[in-house]
Amino acid sequence: MADQGSSVDRVYATLRDMAINFDFKPGERLNETALTSKLNVSRTPLREALNRLVAEGFLTLAKGQGFFCRPLSPEQILELYQLRCALETEALRHGVEVATDAEIAEFCAYLNATETTYDSCDDLTELLKMDEEFHMRLAGLSGNNELCRMLKNVNERIRYVRLVNLRQLRGMDCTEAGDNTFLSAHRAIANAVQNRDTQTALTALRAHIERRSEQTIELVRLAYSQLYVPS
Amino acid sequence: MADQGSSVDRVYATLRDMAINFDFKPGERLNETALTSKLNVSRTPLREALNRLVAEGFLTLAKGQGFFCRPLSPEQILELYQLRCALETEALRHGVEVATDAEIAEFCAYLNATETTYDSCDDLTELLKMDEEFHMRLAGLSGNNELCRMLKNVNERIRYVRLVNLRQLRGMDCTEAGDNTFLSAHRAIANAVQNRDTQTALTALRAHIERRSEQTIELVRLAYSQLYVPS
DNA sequence: GTGTTCTAAACTGTATACAGCGCTGTCGAA
DNA sequence: TTCGACAGCGCTGTATACAGTTTAGAACAC
Numbered sequence: 068m069a070d071q072g073s074s075v076d077r078v079y080a081t082l083r084d085m086a087i088n089f090d091f092k093p094g095e096r097l098n099e100t101a102l103t104s105k106l107n108v109s110r111t112p113l114r115e116a117l118n119r120l121v122a123e124g125f126l127t128l129a130k131g132q133g134f135f136c137r138p139l140s141p142e143q144i145l146e147l148y149q150l151r152c153a154l155e156t157e158a159l160r161h162g163v164e165v166a167t168d169a170e171i172a173e174f175c176a177y178l179n180a181t182e183t184t185y186d187s188c189d190d191l192t193e194l195l196k197m198d199e200e201f202h203m204r205l206a207g208l209s210g211n212n213e214l215c216r217m218l219k220n221v222n223e224r225i226r227y228v229r230l231v232n233l234r235q236l237r238g239m240d241c242t243e244a245g246d247n248t249f250l251s252a253h254r255a256i257a258n259a260v261q262n263r264d265t266q267t268a269l270t271a272l273r274a275h276i277e278r279r280s281e282q283t284i285e286l287v288r289l290a291y292s293q294l295y296v297p298s
Numbered sequence: 299m300a301d302q303g304s305s306v307d308r309v310y311a312t313l314r315d316m317a318i319n320f321d322f323k324p325g326e327r328l329n330e331t332a333l334t335s336k337l338n339v340s341r342t343p344l345r346e347a348l349n350r351l352v353a354e355g356f357l358t359l360a361k362g363q364g365f366f367c368r369p370l371s372p373e374q375i376l377e378l379y380q381l382r383c384a385l386e387t388e389a390l391r392h393g394v395e396v397a398t399d400a401e402i403a404e405f406c407a408y409l410n411a412t413e414t415t416y417d418s419c420d421d422l423t424e425l426l427k428m429d430e431e432f433h434m435r436l437a438g439l440s441g442n443n444e445l446c447r448m449l450k451n452v453n454e455r456i457r458y459v460r461l462v463n464l465r466q467l468r469g470m471d472c473t474e475a476g477d478n479t480f481l482s483a484h485r486a487i488a489n490a491v492q493n494r495d496t497q498t499a500l501t502a503l504r505a506h507i508e509r510r511s512e513q514t515i516e517l518v519r520l521a522y523s524q525l526y527v528p529s
Numbered sequence: 530g531t532g533t534t535c536t537a538a539a540c541t542g543t544a545t546a547c548a549g550c551g552c553t554g555t556c557g558a559a
Numbered sequence: 560t561t562c563g564a565c566a567g568c569g570c571t572g573t574a575t576a577c578a579g580t581t582t583a584g585a586a587c588a589c
Contacts, residue, residue: 073361109544111342115349122353130304131550133571146444149388157384213377214384217448340574362580364541
């Protein structure tokens with residue numbers, strides 16, 4: 068993290084983080100000159116980074132009006148959840164076929180290693196990171212880099228909403244719907260993968276993902292309410 | 299098509315087409331100054347377009363060395379075929395559920411309308427475009443824009459190899475493995491969709507796509523051989 | 530003839546400058 | 560009072576200029 072290399076890369080990373088966390092509010096117009104002074108770069112590398120982010124779906128670009136933050140709508144989030152489901156299930160299919168026993172063992176070992184942290188973890192951001200890591204490793208078993216790249220992108224774009232979701236569950240303090248289910252679902256998937264039981268694993272994975280996507284509408288509403296409160 | 303708007307958009311569209319057709323050879327380094335004079339723009343909008351293309355997977359960017367054309371490898375193509383399968387099958391799942399009868403009817407009507415062109419078509423580029431259109435419309439039934447966006451991108455990135463594939467089939471003049479199978483497969487899928495028979499449709503679609511992906515290695519070899527012959 | 534080092538050209542990455550467009554806010558007229 | 564036009568400002572989009580780095584080529588040693 069010491070030297071991020073070129074300006075563009077550093078700026079790009081910063082802006083992407085900001086976009087992920089909705090530091091830019093949905094639909095908000097980005098002022099380039101303001102960002103240049105904030106990030107201490109000229110407009111040239113800034114705009115190069117912004118263009119990348121447009122291509123990745125984090126921003127939009129209106130001709131003659133500049134760059135805007137992506138909107139936040141239930142439809143969009145639902146679409147991304149479906150996309151995630153598509154990518155993960157396909158990865159699972161291939162992972163069960165091509166992954167070596169050693170690779171699967173390592174995957175399960177990771178789950179075991181993090182197991183104790185699942186409910187003892189106070190920091191929801193950390194918990195979410197663990198969950199994403201689990202799913203990325205699962206996808207990684209397929210050996211399909213393109214698939215993983217896209218999944219990473221999708222995860223980043225829905226991360227904010229998922230975080231809101233976790234906050235809500237934590238707030239309800241309802242363990243049966245909360246973290247424990249997280250863990251047990253992951254366990255079930257991992258076990259099925261270890262047994263090379265594609266169908267069981269697929270069903271469990273799909274249920275695990277789609278479960279979250281059902282409450283999208285309320286979730287986005289909740290997200291909005293949290294977006295505009297001063298932290 | 300008259301006025302492509304800003305320079306960036308025009309340059310971007312041109313460069314993307316060139317990348318799709320492998321006018322840049324795999325791994326080739328792009329000379330920016332050469333491109334500026336070729337496209338009659340300065341380096342600023344050129345680089346913005348190039349950055350977008352990097353984010354979309356058409357180019358790569360090496361620090362201090364500039365932009366390169368994406369590599370062309372069997373592994374990569376196979377990954378993209380799998381990705382395509384993931385996206386299309388998921389779209390199909392939802393399409394069968396959410397599409398109205400009218401929408402499905404229109405979809406089938408398109409297939410019927412183009413039906414006669416399938417084997418009478420000499421221009422393989424045109425044939426390929428028809429095939430892509432069919433699959434995009436099929437995916438469109440899901441109503442999932444994000445999914446369609448990604449599918450479009452994947453299709454563009456494998457288009458060259460698919461074209462080579464078609465040329466090969468045409469060369470063999472083997473109708474049983476050629477265009478007719480194309481059409482009958484599409485028919486089978488469309489029928490299953492119309493009957494809201496998800497499983498049959500899924501099986502047919504997956505087979506239709508994976509069938510092509512089996513011969514990836516020879517196909518990429520063939521692609522290379524065609525890439526460097528003067529047209 | 531082959532390998533190595535040094536020099537110069539070329540190219541990338543970034544900053545700055547400029548033109549054109551859109552937006553806003555005020556002033557005037559109905 | 561409200562609607563519309565005009566002026567001023569700000570911002571985007573593009574071109575150009577400059578510094579640092581890489582690469583290619585030539586000269587020289589082995």
